[in-house]
Amino acid sequence: MGDHSPASPSDAPAPFSDSAAPPPVPTETKSHADHHQDVPVHTKEEEQLPRIKAPTPRPTFMEHLADSRETQFHLHRQDSSELDRYFHGPRDMDKHSKWPIFMRMHGSVTPKMILPMLLVALWATLITCISHFLHDLGVNDILLTVLGFVVGLALSFRSSTAYERWADGRKYWSQLIQTSRNLARTIWVNTGEREGELGKVDLLRKLSAMNLILAFGVALKHKLRFEPDIAYEDLAGLVGYLDTFARDAHDHSVVHPKPKSTLKSTGEYLGVSFAESNPRKLIKRSKKPLGHLPLEILNHLSAYIDSCVDNGTLKSGLHQSQAITMMSTLNEVLTGTERVLDTPLPSAYSIAIAQISWIYVLVLPFQLYQFLHWITIPASVVAAYIIIGLATIGSEIENPFGQDVNDLPLDTYCRQIALELDIMTATPPPKVDDFMEREDNLVMFPLSQSGYSEWHDRSVEDIRAALKAKVVASPTPSGNPTAMSDTSTILGNESMSKQSV
Template sequence: MTNSIGTSMWSRVFRLRGTVILHIWWQVTLVVLFTTGIIFIHLNKFPIHFPMPILIDIMGVVTGLLLAFRTQTSYERYSQGSELWCQMTIYSRNLTRLIWTGVTPHDSQNIVEKKSAINLVLAFAVATKHYLREEYGYKYADLSNLLSHITTTHATPRNVSISHKETFDDVITTQRDVNCTNIPLEISYYIASYIKYCQNQPWDQPKCDAIVITAMHKYLSQLVGCLTTFEKIRKTPIPIAYSVHLTHITWIYTLAIPIQIVSRFEWNTLPIVALAGFALLGILEIGQEIENPFSYAANDLPLDQFCEDIRLEMEHVLMQSPVQAKDWISSDKNMPFYPKSFQTASELMRRSPEELENIMRRLETGPQAAAGRTAV
């Protein structure tokens, strides 16, 4: 176990994928070059003396608090996105379960209808993934086969990433020009039409009861609720004034360090400032990277894997017919009162309630129960 921990530690120390090193190396290089210039000026032109590094003390506290708040805010968005996807998975599972087991009879027509509806539940998750990545349209490898038979407003894949736009106004204008539509929301209309179809069957040939209909509407509404909250996270970035001001403060503080400590450390200032710049600029970059957790970066949520998990679960559910309670309760291998009674459920059902109660009393007063009471 110790060896495993050590291996994991060293693999993290030397790991590059998923880190911010490749994003900030040039920034740290600029800081090092600036520091080298300050040291050269101090040693060869005119000395730079700060009796007390007051600016480091004052700005250090402010910069630290701002960076901590920025990182925490970004992580909350990341965590909320992960929690929302977990909830959407739960609602997808429940809706699939109700469609597959709650709609009867299990004949050829209903099997085809239920499979078609469940495909749309999967399509909702996949379309949400693309929608959060601002990949508009449905002609993607993992989505087109699920939606090729229905009509959507927008059919051409387009990608408009907010992270590549200069201002919020540019984002709004670009999205308006693309004429993007909310395909997950459109899919919810088709799922609702299936629920309505089940609800409007003749009274003497019902496909499901009112409780199942109500539950399906509930889970569909919750899926749409998850989509709306996803939109809030994706389309409500941290205010630009806060992000820009924090970037300014971080750079001012980092570049002020060598000026204040060069008279004391001289060339030793170089590694000190390099490490400080790596730490501060790294934290700043982490906050910016995880602010939008829905993209393709190594630190983003694995949405492709989430959708694949949902697809595999649905395929597994559809591999078997809806389970009937009588089939497993009446099984010859079901011995409800084991180990006190080796009789099967079918045999026990032929006994009187008094006999069954006597068997259950023996269960409560058996050696294990007695040992449990003694331990207590």
Template sequence: MANKKLIWWRTAFQLKGSVITAIYKRVIGCGCFGVLVSLLYYFKIPVSQPILGSVIPSIVLGLLLVFRTNTAYERFWEGRKSWGSIVNTVRNLARQIWVSIEEISPEDKKDKIAALNLLVAFAVATKLHLRSEPVNPELEDLMQHSKYTKLKMMNNPPLEVAFWIDDYLQQQYNRNCLNSYQLTAMRELLNMLVDNLGACERILKTPIPLAYAIHLKQLLLLYCLLLPFQIVEELGWWTGVIVALISFTLFGIEAIGLEIENPFGYDANDLPLDTICHTMKRNINDLTSLIPSTRSHRESQN
């Protein structure tokens, strides 16, 4: 219990992953403006205008912020579901390739391992594609050099990797190493990978409408600037502090929405895509260390 309390306090004051660094200048600015209004009120200048509270009802601003945050989190969660589906589909397709495709010649096992590495390459290429990064040596270790060179010239590297996997499956079908039902099942899994790629691209290329983002920022700024005139009569010199606290709350909620609406980057609140890809690579390595019972039986007979 004591450890949980310690973690709670540590999290509450943690800067990494928070939005404080993104909003502190605006919060300080609003607080200083509140102090200025307090100073004017102290010198008997008629700045107290409680009626300004009806200009932007707090419930309207709150609903806009909730809608903004929910929309951003929906994008974040859809991205996480798509990557979760990529992980599961890679595992299922890798298992089917490793177990179902027969090995006729000694080179077949190497070809199967190369195909499984292409599944990991698909995930890595998807990660780089979503981050608008070029093909890098992280992919070179997962494929032949000729494929790596060709991949660097592609506009959509994950689709090219998917094509190579599909081409491998078709070759194995033509060699009678798998039947038509197995080929259909594997291609359905491959289609799921491409579908998840498209879902991630939809998130990336469909930002929050600009007019909505601009209008929300304008309302936030207007609300925080009008707030000191509403409360200075009751709070006096505390106006700046209270305005800073309220602006910290409002700007923070809006900043959280901005932080998570594109979940594919390197921010602390983005999806851990590097870790996810490394996990898939370890899963494939573990799988290739296993020997299917049919192959084990065949080897024992030989």
């Protein structure tokens, strides 16, 4: 028996904090009548004891997340102005622009080219003024040919390697979507449900497994974007109940970072490297192990597949091997995307290509002045826009998993998986007898408008003759639509005459 003393406010359990793991969600609540019957009778001695203040229950992980959704909504509305979306915003594949492609700013690197173009303009103006008023600094234009060839090779190499990484990222996400469809179909259609109360358990477990398939894609998206927490609105409801390292390391400041200053936001918008933060800073600042959430989700999915094999709901050995193979494919996608993310172009190449491009641009005014004079200034700016722009595009698409316009639309891919899983689970697993033998099953369409039952009453010879006539009655290259209808009528008349005989 412990000492009973009045509880102070500091003794009460603190609300859900970053260091405390969320408590389990209560599964049952008593009704008002039941609560009234369970009220104990206190004696006089018990009433004289000092009363202990009832502890305030801590909010669960999901309740803690729900309280912050409205704040997230307002932050999203504030950070997504029309002007920002026009120049540099998240990619939305549902939107369509009627502007000619050379006039579009959405997805262009023009905002990041403002400062470099301004620098080149000032440099070209300086060289031109010195050459015009003081001393001619012009040089032979042979450098245009020699350096131009080298710069072209460097930019070609930069662009090809960057696009290869972008294409690899798209390939892996296509493989993820395809595997998610196949695994979901194996779970929903090929995994059975037992009779009685166990059938309800099987159904709920199948739905939980479908959520884990979606959770894998969403968790992979956040991991590739260096977002280590689990309390994101599209992820917490899917895996918030799992015991994972990411849940134990939850940090409120990660999900709700401090707003950026105007100077920093402007610097990032203009592509100033000094203003850009290290994308891995949230991972480096974590005070607890973050684990590997996509891999942990795969572990739970594997455990579910094993349970289906053990309880006999996944009977077919073929489907069992397919499920295990698809789990391996998801792991392959995870490893492949991490390879794309963690293996950029070596720094030596990146630095050399940037230096070569800038040397060529800075030498241009010296070579152009003797031929263009004052036009050297705009000519240098145009040439710099082309050369530095191509190098900037290579740097832009080198990491295809970010949130820029030119990055892969991972949010759209995850929504696509969620929608397809909802479509799949909207109806019970189909049974062959329920849809094959329906009267509106036009098995010989477009040759015949007769249903399944009518063709079922005919002989095998009639069915095979109809199949042959279907080829003969196919539309001719000239597009004559009457051949099909005439043959269908003849076939129907022949069948009617055979039945009457």
